[in-house]
Amino acid sequence: MSWTKHTVILKKCKDAQQHQFYILATKKFSWTKDVLTNHIENNTYEKYLLNQTNFEDVLPESVKKQAYLAVKDNYTFDFLNLAEKHSESDLEESLIKNIHEFLLEMGSEFTFVGNQYKVLVDKREYKIDLLLYHRKLQSLIAIDLKIGEFGPERNGKMEFYLSVLNDKVRLPHENPAIGIIICKSKNRTIVE
Incomplete structure (x- = not known):
């Protein structure tokens, strides 16, 4: 990625999470400087965050903004060096x-x-x-690992885990549990 694009991100973005989002998106989609600028000015980062979680419905106002910044949409696990074909248990073991x-x-x-x-x-x-x-969020974070594409049934399973964590594991001073489903890919419409 060119220094010019980094400069645009540093000048126009407020925090490290936002920087990371635009750097990853620029690399992934090969955005030009003008396209990057357009995305920043159209608040793509904020819109993206709003459509990825149920934080608006389940978290107290005091931690919503922190939660949005704490959870990324894309994770890079290049350090795992897993074979192209691997199982969920291989992924977990390597992590x-x-x-x-x-x-x-x-x-x-x-x-x-x-x-x-x-x-x-x-x-x-x-x-x-x-x-x-x-x-910072004082929340348990349940992670469900899947090697395939996201499916709606995964959300139901995660909701079950979160209910159990909130009822049986969470301490009185802690905020509700948050779930992260790590999949290889997703269809944006199905996720939303």
Whole structure:
């Protein structure tokens, strides 16, 4: 990416998360300087955030803005060096082996709680792929790993996990749990 594009981003964007969004989008879509400028001026970043989460409905006003900044839409796991064909358990195992790099990619305020985190509901055991904690948001972060495309059934499973975490694991001073579904790809209309 050219220095000119970096300069546009630095001049027009307010925070590091916004910088990261436009850098990744510019690289991914090969935006020219003018196209990049147009996206920044049309608030593409803000519009994108509004359509990716249910934070507006579930989080208290005091942490909504922080939550939007804490969760990215695209994560790069190049450090895993996984084969083209791999299983979800291979992905999870590799993330655990590279936990430091994984947490850096997620963001500076995330801490690791556990993998295959067990929760009991009516004497049945369920396992959350990864459980993190976000220090600023004071929220548990459930992560569901999928190697394929996002599907609506994934959201239902995540909602179940979040309900269980909020009812059985969350401490009284903590905010509601947040879910992140990591998939290889997604159809924007289905996600929304």
